Amino acid sequence: MAQQHLDPTDSMAVTADALAGYLRAQATEFLRALRSHRETGGGGGGTPARAQPRAAEAGTEDSTAAALALRRSARRISGTLHTFRPLLDADWSESLRPELAWLSGTLGREHAYAARLDRLVTALNRLSGATPFPSQATKSSSATGSSQSALPARSASASASASAVGGRSTAAASAVGSRSAGAERVGTAEPGTAGPGNRPAATPDRGNLTVGAAKAGALLDRQLTLARTRAHSAALQALGSSRFHAVADSVAVLASEVPLTPTAPTTDLRPLAAAAHDRLCDAITGLPLHTAGHPYNAEALIHGLSPDTAPHPQDAPWHQVRLLLRLHRYALEVLHPGAVPVDVRLLTAGEALNRHRDASEAASAAASAARTPRIAPATAYALGVLHADQRHEVEASRFAFQQSWQKETVSTP
CATH class of the missing domain: 1.40.20 (CHAD domain)
Known part of the structure; x- marks a missing residue:
């Protein structure tokens, strides 16, 4: 020029x-x-x-x-x-x-x-069904809906992916948020959240997904x-x-x-x-x-x-x-x-x-x-x-x- x-x-x-x-x-x-x-x-x-x-x-x-x-x-x-x-x-x-x-x-x-x-880790918490309000974790009927409402607008494929993991418990989200490598921590509740007795028992498939999310967070943390x-x-x-x-x-x-x-x-x-x-x-x-x-x-x-x-x-x-x-x-x-x-x-x-x-x-x-x-x-x-x-x-x-x-x-x- x-x-x-x-x-x-x-x-x-x-x-x-x-x-x-x-x-x-x-x-x-x-x-x-x-x-x-x-x-x-x-x-x-x-x-x-x-x-x-x-x-x-x-x-x-x-x-x-x-x-x-x-x-x-x-x-x-x-x-x-x-x-x-x-x-x-x-x-x-x-x-x-x-x-x-x-x-x-x-x-x-x-x-x-x-x-x-x-x-x-923030995205993994969101996709795992983490919510800012502990009371939402006690409502099994609205767990999946509340998880999806926290997501931004997505395509149909994204909604399907979110619903597949959206109903996981708050305990799993806490385990991912703290980047815990141990699967045994998945079932424990953080202080101030609803205790295990207030939540319905997770199905075996959902429990496996919960463990997978926690281990995914731990793997990302290590790497x-x-x-x-x-x-x-x-x-x-x-x-x-x-x-x-x-x-x-x-x-x-x-x-x-x-x-x-x-x-x-x-x-x-x-x-x-x-x-x-x-x-x-x-x-x-x-x-x-x-x-x-x-x-x-x-x-x-x-x-x-x-x-x-x-x-x-x-x-x-x-x-x-x-x-x-x-x-x-x-x-x-x-x-x-x-x-x-x-x-x-x-x-x-x-x-x-x-x-x-x-x-x-x-x-x-x-x-x-x-x-x-x-x-x-x-x-x-x-x-x-x-x-x-x-x-x-x-x-x-x-x-x-x-x-x-x-x-x-x-x-x-």
Whole structure:
């Protein structure tokens, strides 16, 4: 795309000073988050847990927040270098961008695994018939109906899956919520809930499904907790590596000096930001929005029984749109350093795409757990229902995105 040079009479032109100021600000945030992460011990290790448990827990939370702030700044710097790369030194920006992407991905995995586990256990509780009111668990005649009323709108196949597991007892939901590995805890009631004597005895088939749901929750807990622990170790190792120190040194230089090209001071930033918006619109045009505009279209369930362990190929274009939407938002932050104008359509579209990503990855985790060798049929069944539920969430997110994107942009200054 041809660069548009500044017109002295154009009062709306945005100069390279805005780009340099944005990059310096993000680099400063990066260094501040790095200092905070080091001060908290990089994992709450600064205070002995036995001596000061609350202080250690607070230190862990501060360290996690600092790591997320590091990732947030790295993402913004990398995205800005991509959008405005014609105005920056090519060798410098092309060498720094992949390193920032590596750092952002490494720091984000631990949080992603924790959020994925929470999402799956919550969904498993819901599908197991968990209700917020203990009195509902005592009414066997309304157990199935109350479980289905807690679900969002689903297709006929989703309703059938929910009704198959909707009448399980509250005790089973409590066992799944606490991620208990022992099937013997399934029949016990949590404090404050109706006791076993107030509930009718479960049928053998339903009891097997209850045990399957509990074991599915325990299996997901083991797998995702292990993955989270490994991601945490990988993040700590990355933050102590020479590769990270090289990235931090480059960002430290960026905080004081932005390597612009000789023509950058006379170039308007708006065409480059508009190009980022055009790439977003082109990618959205390639999405099957017509199909997504019809609820219960079951598009997200296609190839659900494929033996391929890779993520659904149909999800990739939606993930790409989410990435381009983020780049567009960063470009707006450069053009409006004070405050980005509120665009309701972009906000709702971004939220829908975030839910789409989360549900897609959660479904993949459920499918991966279901491939565990020698698991009980009831456990595999519960994981299959969970996988279908998350794929329906994918479909619902696509529908929400289509509905929000078709609306006119509503902005307030």
